[in-house]
Structure formats: structure tokens, C-alpha cells
Amino acid sequence: VKHLYKLYYWPGIQGRGEFVRLALEDAGVPYLDVARQRGKGHGVSELHRLMRGRALTIPPFAPPFLGVGRLVIAQTANILHYLAPRHGLVPSAEAARLHAHQLQLTIADLATEGHDTHHPISSTLYYEEQQEEARRRAPLFRGVRLPLFLGYFERVLQRQGGRWLLGTRCSYVDLSMFQVLAWLDYAFPIAMKGLAPRIPRLLSLRKRVAARPRIAAYLASPRRLPFNEDDLFRHYPALDDR
């Protein structure tokens, strides 16, 4: 019996749920975006019920999580590691799957460090309450950590032949790389313009992913929410100056 995938993520932002959406969209797999639906068994209350209630013996700590029949699994990279081999989103050899997961977890680290530029003190405070510290963190992210991460991925891409991060076909890692590059460009346009000459392969990978028919259709659909200042990456000009 095939189950309809249920994706649980905060509505209103792309967030970490977007890594999962891009994978499902590219594979052409139908899914239900639970918190964006209304009615019983849907909406944000359903996320809270699964996280805080007694329904699950291993509840998720935080969204995104994926429901497959009675199985509910959390942690973005874990979800992708589960989905990918089932939908042709990763090469089948074990070494390639391990390397895909390794790269995905490194993308997750980059996303967290990027997020923390606007929340260096705590996720429990608003940006406005930690603006001063954010202005100290952001230049070190833009100037040191971001070039380190992107230089790494550019090097991997080069060694893989320059087209995809894992061999000869697009994998879920390429979709996630696209997402991070899109976010970075939104949040740090000045910094990214400065870095562009050093990451030609990544920028061309980004275009290649955006041009994939199902991804292009998704990006043009209302399912793709606009970037905004509640999301993981936010455009605060003060954090992208100089």
C-alpha cells in the first residue's frame, strides 16, 4: 500500500520544509502540506498535536516532519535520506548515498549559521532585540564562514565534473544547494555579488536546477511562498552592508 506523504511544516515560510518540498516536487510525488490545509486533522494545531501530544512514542522535536502511514520521522536531512532512494533522487550505491547525506548535513550547517546571523543570541528573542549582536556576527559570516562553505561546495562540484554534486544526475543535494543559494542571494545580495567570481559552477548549477521542468513549474506556482522576514534567511540591509 502506497501512502500519501504528509509534510508537516510551519505555514507562511519556506523554511527547512522547503528542502523536502523541492525533493517531492522534482520527483513528481504528490504530498499533503498539512499545516497549509484547513479542517480537522490539518492546520498548525496538527503540528502541535503530534509534537506535544501522546500520539507518537518518538515525537518530533521540531518541524519539518514527514508522515508515511503510521510512521512519522523528523529532521530534514533524515527525511531526505529516507525519501531519496525511493524516488530516484540519489544514486543507488551506498557510498554515494552516504556522501549525499554528508553533503546535505553540511548544507544544513551552512543554513543554521546563516540563520544565526540575524539570531546570534537566541531564537527565543526577536531580531530587533539582538540587532546589535547581529551586526557583529553578519560580517564574519559573510567574510569568513560563507566563503569557506561555498568554496568547499564549489570544489566538490568541480571534482564531480562540474554539473551535479553527485555524479552524472541531479540529486536531492543539488535541489538543496539551489535553495541555499537562492536564500543567500535574497539575504546577502551584496556579499553574493562579491563571491560570484569564485563560485561559477555553483551559480550555473543553480540555474540548471531552476530550469528543471517540475522545479520551474513549482517555483511559478502559489505553493512556492515568497521569501520573507520570518524565514530562515532574511533580507536585513544592515546585515549585508560594506
Added chain:
Amino acid sequence: VKHLYKLYYWPGIQGRGEFVRLALEDAGVPYLDVARQRGKGHGVSELHRLMRGRALTIPPFAPPFLGVGRLVIAQTANILHYLAPRHGLVPSAEAARLHAHQLQLTIADLATEGHDTHHPISSTLYYEEQQEEARRRAPLFRGVRLPLFLGYFERVLQRQGGRWLLGTRCSYVDLSMFQVLAWLDYAFPIAMKGLAPRIPRLLSLRKRVAARPRIAAYLASPRRLPFNEDDLFRHYPALDDR
């Protein structure tokens, strides 16, 4: 052909490498801690060679990484996910392996947030250069995020029967939970004393892990490095006051 595992991690600290060491030690699997050895093909230079050199098509971004013959994989949770089913460190059912990985990634998130209490601005600066911001971040970690994480793991443990985080036997996730609790107790003794009444099951799990014969032998050996102020968790009294 069975290969001798090679663990690559910074010498001098427990760090994220410790999660892998505890798994290998508990399973009684021999391994070579490459950076702690001397001579050609060993030492910290070997870590740098694999990360920065041309030897690998998918190099690691950062330690720890594990060498198994010609395969080199990075990202702590990925390494454990690979090792665990091969050495009886996780139940064999797929759902249990996915949940183990989910919990491990959540432990990794907690470890990163804990580390960032003393490095809120950047890992590229010294603690002394971000002490003021650290004093703002630490109380929010101790007072809000830490109780949230530990309350979550306590709840999971309770629902699993109170003994192990995944069913009826000790898994690698329990070993990692032990490690995080030991670190937290070292870094935040006052905060942890205050939290103790709310996490009785976790504290008893910690003792249960420490009493496992191979873990006890490891902890008493010179292979277990002492806690110190270069490590992921550090004891700075200023970050544990009130």
C-alpha cells in the same frame, strides 16, 4: 575484507569525535585515532591533507570523519548511522533506525546550541572576544532552550519505558545522550542542578551508560581526554551564574 576503522578528529579535545569513539568503544571495535598518532600518514596533517588535498572526490568539510578502506565519510550523525547497524548499536527495524538518526540529529542540534553559548558571534573569534555576547546568550540557553531539549528527551525516554531511548537495549543514541549530559554537567553545573528534578530518567540513563563495562573501561583509560576549555562545552563560571 574487514578494514580497521580510522577515526579522524582534532587531538586534544573530546569534541564531536567523542560520539563516534563512545560507539566504537561500546561495540568493542578496534579503531585508529589518526590525529593522536605520530609518523607518516598520521597526525593533524593527515586531517588537513584529506580535507584540503586532492585525494578525495567528496572531501569532508570538517572533522570528525571515518575511513573504512577507501571510503571516507563525514558528519557525526552520518558516521553513527553507518556504523550502528554493523555493530549492534541500533535496533534493526528501519523505523527504529530512522528514529535513532532523528534523535541523534536532535542531540547534535543541542550540542551546537550549547557550544554557541561561548561562541555566539563567530567560531572564528576567541571566547574572550565575544564574552559580552556570550553572557547574554548563556542565560537564554540555560533557562529556555536547554529545558526544552532535555524535557523533550525525558519525554521520549518515558514513552520508551524509561530505560533506553530506543526500546529495550542500549543504542548509540543513549551513548550520545550520556556524552551530552556529561558535558552539560561540566559546563553548567548550577543550571543542571536546577534541572535535575525534571529529568530523573535521563540522569539514571547517564549512570547506566557509564556503568557499561566497556564504557567504564574507556572512561578510566587515557583515551578519554579530560574536559577542557578548547572543547565543545566549556566551564566558564560567568556563563553559569544565577
